[in-house]
Amino acid sequence: MKKNENLAIVISILSLICSAVCVVLLLSNGNAPKKTPADTGKSTQYVMYVGTNDKDTYQPEHSQEEARDIVDAVCLKYFEGYTLQDATGAWTDEAGNITHEYTLVCYFDDADKDTVYRAADEVIKALNQNTVLIEENEISIEYYGGK
DSSP: OHHHHHHHHHHHHHHHHHHHHHHHHHHHTTOSOOOOGGGGOOEEEEEEEEEOBOTTTSSBSSOHHHHHHHHHHHHHHHOSOOEEEEEEEEEEOTTSOEEEEEEEEEEEESOOHHHHHHHHHHHHHHTTOSOOEEEEEEEOOOOOOOO
């Protein structure tokens, strides 16, 4: 029985050594998993919805291209990266009138709230809005670079 116990110990030690060698080889060949910001856990994503109809006239005072350029310029000023999408929004005013408008949706990952508010302040002024809608979401992100 003693021979079997010794053999089991030797096999376990050899198995650990083989595992260690494999890890070292993987790391030295650059095949180690790439660390990304997502590896640190959850992230906060802010989504800003920007209507483009003027708050006083309820009409678009800028073309869609002009409004997009304005919002894009503000986003470039405040964020290293973002996603900008076109959408259509609708709302009902105090008199019960329904208004549809071209809307821009801005996604900011790993941004801080104060920066989002500064960008929103600038967009509100530039497009003469009463408000913009800001959503705050806890998400998991991964910048996947392939295999």
